[in-house]
Amino acid sequence: MNILEVKNLSKKIGKFELQNISFEVEQGTVMGLIGQNGAGKSSIIRCILNLFKKTSGEITIFGKDHAHFETEIREDLGIVFDELHVPDNLTAIDLDKIYQKVYKRWDSEFFFSLLDRFDISKYDKVKVMSRGMKMKLAIVLALSHHPKLLLLDEPTSGLDPIVRDEMLDLLLGFMEDETHSILFSSHITSDLEKIADTITFIHKGEVLFTETKDSLLYDYGLWKGTKEQATEIPTHAIIGKRPGTFGIELLVKREFVSQAFPLERPTIEEIMVFQVKGG
Amino acid sequence: MRKMLLQYFFRNMDVQLLSIPLFFFLYYIGIFLLFEHSFLAFSSGLIASVGIFTILFLQFYQRSKKMFDVMPIPKKKLVQAKFIFLLYVAGVYVVLFNILHALIIHFREESEWSGWMETVGTTLLIILLVVNLLLFLDFLPNQKIASMMIPLLLSGIAYVLFLSPLHGLPTVEMFSTGGMLATAISTAFLMTWLHYRIIIYLTIKLDIL
Structure with a gap:
């Protein structure tokens, strides 16, 4: 069963163009999107999230059109970008209060247990946190409403190997549930070698290949x-x-x-x- | 959902929400004392308050947008919450300015208000200028910001000079109606800019936001 299907996605962004991008993410698998900086990985993820309006093509998540069922789909999506996109004057406690009013399945207990596990202070404002802490908080926020699909856009870039390893452990823990899936974009291919099942290679806005990592x-x-x-x-x-x-x-x-x-x-x-x- | 958004906006904009009318009330007093033209002072003060608050709110919203963009919140509800919040604020400001206006009229009719009001107005203006001077010194290593502060200070001095006729000269005889309006508009602009700088100063120094 495919959790995410992208068919003939095209999108023009200035001079850059995504051309006929197609791939599928199966339930229970991790797909790595690889490619150089500027290849189009982030644009694909933004199109999937409907943050960029596609020029043409079809995107379905959990079998539903990504634009028509945007709000409904977001309940089951965990999203992490290369930066933590929350106002930097908030603490983890403030974020918990906001998120519990937004997500139906927000699990405060799980959220605080993950904060403890990863030594993230619940009292510190985001602006005083290190980059590693912020990214760990981003993943914890993405996981605490029990999503079925994680969309990760370069979450490990700029992080030291220890923090990257901790983050990968967290993702491997998430994948212990067979109904969970991950789309992980990165140019740090060693991270993908550790957790990806399939690899889609994007180059200059086109898919060069999609293959299982082993093959x-x-x-x-x-x-x-x-x-x-x-x-x-x-x-x-x-x-x-x-x-x-x-x-x-x-x-x-x-x-x-x-x-x-x-x-x-x-x-x-x-x-x-x-x-x-x-x- | 809308309630959560409104609470979030109010919680994060509370300092600006309260401080903006205070600063514009000062401007209101200045214009009122100088020209004895309450409608001009009232309307431009109110418009400037709503205007500057809207600008600050939209800047704040921009910082929160990326968080809301990926949440299961319908875009329509986000837009609605923004407008409802700004409507609330405009409503609060209209009520507040009307109360202040009524109080001023009351004081003017009932007591010798102009003496102490002049003193309070001028003192507050001097405080504003001192705060901006501190700002100027604080940002001095950053030449770009420092160069932006110079016209601000010059405008501040001009504003004080402009207020000097309060102490005796019949101002209405000194300025034509056109001159009054032009001066009022530049004063509103100056006060907007002064306030903006002060908000930034307080934000950095007192870690308010």
Whole structure:
């Protein structure tokens, strides 16, 4: 069952354009949206949230049109941007009072237990919190009304590894319920390697591919060798190349390369870099 | 939902809500004393109060917008709450200004009000100027803001000079009606700007918001 479906989404924003974006997020899975800065990841999430009006296409969340059922859908959505978007003169206690009047399923007990778990002060105003604290508070706010789908837009960018790890733990805890799903946009691919089931790669406003993380890591191989050796690899197998320690490094499709060529398992980051830079 | 939004707006705008009419009442006294033209003072003071409050409220709302944008609140309700809040405030200001206006008229008829009123008005104006001078000194390292403060101070001095006829000269003979109106408008502008700076000063210094 698909929790989120995006079909042929197009949106023009100044000179930038999202073109025919299509992907689905299945219930119980985590989809990572990867791509360079400015590739269109945030614009897609804003279109999904109807903060940007789409030019054309169809977006359904929980099987309902995202614009017609906007308010109803928001009850089941947890949203985190790359910054905490609340007035900075408020404390966590103030936010609890506001959120409990907005969300039908707001769980104050759960909210304060998460604050305690992550050492977030309930008395401090947002403006005195560190960036890491603010982002942890953002995730706690997004989780405390028990959403079914989390939309995360670069939530870990600019955070130190320890805070990022804590946040990923929190997300893994959220995914223990099989009815929960996450759409996680990031250019920090190591975070996605830890939690994503499928990866959608966005480049210059277009979807380059959507694949499961395992098949992505299995389908591609990283070959390292001299330029002379590289000529023996079929050109249609080569996705991208770059100069390497031994001469050249190639990202190849495993299925087109003979087993005589030893291939390493690439990281998602390497796949992304080779895809963008190409041949 | 609407009740929550209104409570949220009132809670976060309470300082401005109370301080704006106070500052504009000062302006009201100045104009009234100078020109003995209560309608001009009353209407421009009221309009300026509502105007400056609306600007400050919209700035505040902009800071909260991103939070509300992703919440399950119908956009229609948000817009409605904004308008209802501003209507409430305008209503409160109309009532407040009418009460103050009635009180002034009462004092004028019943007692020798102009003497102490002049003193109070001038004292408050001097306080305003001192606060702005402190602002100026506070922001001095920031040259851009400091340069914006200079015309403000000059305007403040001009305003004090402009009030000096209060102490004796028959002002109505000194200015034509057009001059009066122009001066009243510039005074309203100056008071708006002074108030705006003071709100910022209080916000930073006293951590009000």
